[in-house]
Structure formats: C-alpha cells, structure tokens
Amino acid sequence: MAARAARFNQQVLIDTTPLPDSIPKVKEIGATSAPLLSAAFFIGARCKPYNDDYMMCKTEANGRGELECMKEGRRVTRCAASVIADVNTHCLSEFRKHWMCLENWNQQLWQCRRFERDLNKCVFENLKLEKVIPGAPADEIPVHLRKRQIYAHSYANM
C-alpha cells in the first residue's frame, strides 16, 4: 500500500450548482475570522433577536433543520452583513486596525485593547452598538475596559 502514490481528487468535486430560484438569494457575509471576531459583539448586539430566533428554530428541529430554518438563516446573515457593512462605512480605519492586530496576535482579544477601545468608541458613537459581555460580574470593571491587561505581551497595544 505504501508504494501507492496518494491521489486527492476532493478539490475537483466541489459542486457549483447555485440554489434554485424558488429560494430567495442572500449574499454571504464573506468576511474572514479576524474581522468577524472583531465585530462579533456588535453583531451580537444588533442581531440578538434574529440569532435567538434561528437557534430556537434549530433546537426545535433537533439540531438539523437545514431546510426548515432557511428563512431565519437568511435573516441572520442579512443582519450580520448589515453590521459589517455599517462598521465598514463608519469606522473603517479603526475596524481595520483592530482586526489586523487580532490577525497578528493570534486572535487574542486582550492583546489589542488599544485598537478595540477606538473601535468600540467609534461604533458606539455612530451605530449605537455597545460591547457588553453577558454574565460578567457586576461589581468589577468588564475585562475589555480595564486599563491594565495583565496578560498582554505588548505595552504598545495595551
């Protein structure tokens, strides 16, 4: 067996047939992981009803529901895409700085608080979306607002 050369042919088996016209089209988000992570809390802030709706639909379909939850899924995608588009129009430079920092720092949020502060400020002023971590202890400063990040490697990004 070992003498046989490995032949991978999965990459040519990607079906490119589009969805039928009976299903409404939706443009996918098309953002990579770092911009998504950077905008995650804003997506959560604006799209919570849609997200909850979709997840409830999936739960009620016993975790499947690919067909049943398509409508909710389209709403979720449109909402998330709208957040990304709004952040791009109003806070493009801050957004870009933050997600590039995340990209460079292994997507560790605590390494990029300087850029995150700017981004949160800009997004709050323009879009009225605030980053809130649910379930955080009420008597402490939320971890993303602390002046000193004890696990950050670089003072320049703190």
Next chain:
Amino acid sequence: MPQDMPPVGGYEPIQYKRNLPARGFRPAYYLLAVAGIMTYGFYKYGKGVRELNELGREKMWSRIHLIPALQAEEDRDQVRRMLADKARERELLGAETKVYHSDRFVRPTFAVVPENTTD
C-alpha cells in the same frame, strides 16, 4: 618539697562553648517574610485566574454571537448541495427514488459526481 598546687584563686574556666556570632535575622522574621511572599504570590495568582475567567467568558460570547451566522451559511450550502444532488438524480433516473423504506431524512452516503465542478 612543695607540692604542685592550683594557682591562687583557682583555674580560669575552660571555654567549652562555641563562640560563633549568629548571622542574619531571627528565624521568626524569615518565616514572616516567606509567608508574606507566598501571600502576595497567591493574591496575584488569584487575580490572574479571575482575569482568565473573564477573558474566557469574553471569547465564549464572541463565538456565541457568531455561531448563528456561520451555521446559517453552512446550512444554506448543505441545502444547495442536497437540492443539486436531487435535481441531478431526477435528471439521470427520471424520477426521485427512495432508497430507504422510510420518510426519515438520511444523510446521503454517496453523491453523483456533478458535471460542473471547480477546475
């Protein structure tokens, strides 16, 4: 003949105790200092654990907020593939065939190779 007698007033006391100066502080101070260092260390450790918990919470929630969007995209892709597969099957076989004696959805094990693929 006079006898050999001790000197008047007796011999001087013999020094049998060691006369070394005690170095450093009293032991109790060292104990206190070590206890202080340990307390400080545990205090900082506890702070770090609390901070890590909060950072973990932040990471979890960032993912929780993203899951529906990612899952919706993936589901749409699955539906697209499934419908394309069914359409292909209908085209090839003329009718939709049921492999299983049940209406339950069974994830297909094999798929017909599509005509239009990447590369």
